[in-house]
Amino acid sequence: MGYTQPEQWHEHYARGERFRAVTDTERALLETHLRPAAAATALDVGCGLGELALHLCQMGYAVDAVDYAESAIGLATAAAPADAKVHFLHHDIERDSLSALPQAIYDLITFRLAYAFMTNRTWLLNRLREHLRPGGAVCIITPLADTVAAGRRGIALAEEEITLTTAGWRSAERFDADGLLFLVLREPGTAATACADKGRPAPQALAGAGVVVTDAQDRVLLGWSVRRGVWELPGGKPLAGEALEHTAVRELHEETGLQASADDAQVLAFLTDATHGIPRLTAAVRVTAHHGEPAVREPHLILRWEWHSVADLPRLATALFTPSAHVLETVWPGLFSSLPPVHRHFVRQLPRSEEPSPQRETDRCSPRRSPAREAR
Structure with missing residues (x-):
C-alpha cells in the first residue's frame, strides 16, 4: 500500500476500508502478558478504528488512542460505547508534540500494524520511553518481512529491524500471533554508546x-x-x-x-x-x-x-x-x-x-506536520 500522506489514510477509512481484525490469539497473548493488576493507562498508537483500544479498555486500561487519519478517529469515536474509558485523539505521533497527549505517563504503549510505518523509529521509541511508567511495557504487533510478498515489504519489519527495535531494552519477549510478531519490550536500558x-x-x-x-x-x-x-x-x-x-x-x-x-x-x-x-x-x-x-x-x-x-x-x-x-x-x-x-x-x-540540549526532547518538539511520510 503506497500511501504517503495523512490525507490518503483519511480517504482510506472514509471509503469504509478496514484492516486485519484482532485475533483470538492476540487477545490471549494480551491477557497473559499485559493484563493490568490495578488501574492503569494505555496509549494505542495508530489506532485506526479502535478495535485494539476497546479491547484494552475491556482489560482494565483507561486508553488514549491516537491516529493521524482524521476519518479513523471520527469513526472510532462514533462507534465506541458511551461508557468505554477510551479517548480517541487526532494526533501525528511523529510530528505533533507528545506534550499534547492526555497523559504524561502510560503503563502500556501499543503499536498494532503501525510500527513498520514509523519513519524515525529509534527516535520515537526514545521519546515514548520517557512517557512509560517504570515497570510498563511497549507492545508491537507487526507482520515480518519474510512472511509477506516482496511488493508489500513496506508494511512489515525485517529481522534486522527487529534487532534495532529491541536494542536498548533489557527484556524483549517474542511470540507468534497467527503469523504476526507479538513483541513485548520492558525495562529500557541506559548503556553508553559503543x-x-x-x-x-x-x-x-x-x-x-x-x-x-x-x-x-x-x-x-x-x-x-x-x-x-x-x-x-x-x-x-x-x-x-x-x-x-x-x-x-x-x-x-x-x-x-x-x-x-x-x-x-x-x-x-x-x-x-x-x-x-x-x-x-x-x-x-x-x-x-x-x-x-x-x-x-x-x-x-x-x-x-x-x-x-x-x-x-x-x-x-x-x-x-x-x-x-x-x-x-x-x-x-x-x-x-x-x-x-x-x-x-x-x-x-x-x-x-x-550544543545538544539535555532537556527532554518531548518538551520541545515542534507541532509542525510533515507534508509526506511513509505509508501506513
Missing part, C-alpha cells in the same frame, strides 16, 4: 567525508549499515580531483536522496586516525541547508535512514561508526565522554553554537 569499525578495509590509505545534516527539529541523520551493524553518517570517498564540499553533497544525494548545494557545505576539520594499521583521513563536513526527504538509495549498504536527537547519541543502544563519532564530536564538542584517539586539524569554526 563505537565500532566495519572490519578490515582494503590495504590502502583511506580518505573520506562524514556529512552532518540536521532537520527542522535539529535532529541529525544517521544510517544503519546493513553489513557492519553500526549507525553512521552519510558520506564517502572523494572522486579524483573532487573538492570535499562537492564530495559531501554528492554522497548525501547518492545515499539519501537529499539535495544540497556545495555552497552550503562547510569543511570544519580534518580528522586523522588509523584502523587496522592503515592511516585514515576524514573530513568533517557540515551541510547547513538541504531539501527533500531521506530515502534508502543504496539498500545493499544502508538498511534505513533515521533522524536522531543529538542528546540521544551518547546513549545509543547500538554501535556508532568511529569516524562518524569523531565528526559528531567535532560539531558538538563534549558530546561523548570518551572516544578512540584522533587528531583534529580545524579549518574553520562553526557558524553558531550547536
Whole structure:
C-alpha cells in the first residue's frame, strides 16, 4: 500500500476500508502478558478504528488512542460505547508534540500494524520511553518481512529491524500471533554508546567525508549499515580531483536522496586516525541547508535512514561508526565522554553554537506536520 500522506489514510477509512481484525490469539497473548493488576493507562498508537483500544479498555486500561487519519478517529469515536474509558485523539505521533497527549505517563504503549510505518523509529521509541511508567511495557504487533510478498515489504519489519527495535531494552519477549510478531519490550536500558569499525578495509590509505545534516527539529541523520551493524553518517570517498564540499553533497544525494548545494557545505576539520594499521583521513563536513526527504538509495549498504536527537547519541543502544563519532564530536564538542584517539586539524569554526540540549526532547518538539511520510 503506497500511501504517503495523512490525507490518503483519511480517504482510506472514509471509503469504509478496514484492516486485519484482532485475533483470538492476540487477545490471549494480551491477557497473559499485559493484563493490568490495578488501574492503569494505555496509549494505542495508530489506532485506526479502535478495535485494539476497546479491547484494552475491556482489560482494565483507561486508553488514549491516537491516529493521524482524521476519518479513523471520527469513526472510532462514533462507534465506541458511551461508557468505554477510551479517548480517541487526532494526533501525528511523529510530528505533533507528545506534550499534547492526555497523559504524561502510560503503563502500556501499543503499536498494532503501525510500527513498520514509523519513519524515525529509534527516535520515537526514545521519546515514548520517557512517557512509560517504570515497570510498563511497549507492545508491537507487526507482520515480518519474510512472511509477506516482496511488493508489500513496506508494511512489515525485517529481522534486522527487529534487532534495532529491541536494542536498548533489557527484556524483549517474542511470540507468534497467527503469523504476526507479538513483541513485548520492558525495562529500557541506559548503556553508553559503543563505537565500532566495519572490519578490515582494503590495504590502502583511506580518505573520506562524514556529512552532518540536521532537520527542522535539529535532529541529525544517521544510517544503519546493513553489513557492519553500526549507525553512521552519510558520506564517502572523494572522486579524483573532487573538492570535499562537492564530495559531501554528492554522497548525501547518492545515499539519501537529499539535495544540497556545495555552497552550503562547510569543511570544519580534518580528522586523522588509523584502523587496522592503515592511516585514515576524514573530513568533517557540515551541510547547513538541504531539501527533500531521506530515502534508502543504496539498500545493499544502508538498511534505513533515521533522524536522531543529538542528546540521544551518547546513549545509543547500538554501535556508532568511529569516524562518524569523531565528526559528531567535532560539531558538538563534549558530546561523548570518551572516544578512540584522533587528531583534529580545524579549518574553520562553526557558524553558531550547536550544543545538544539535555532537556527532554518531548518538551520541545515542534507541532509542525510533515507534508509526506511513509505509508501506513
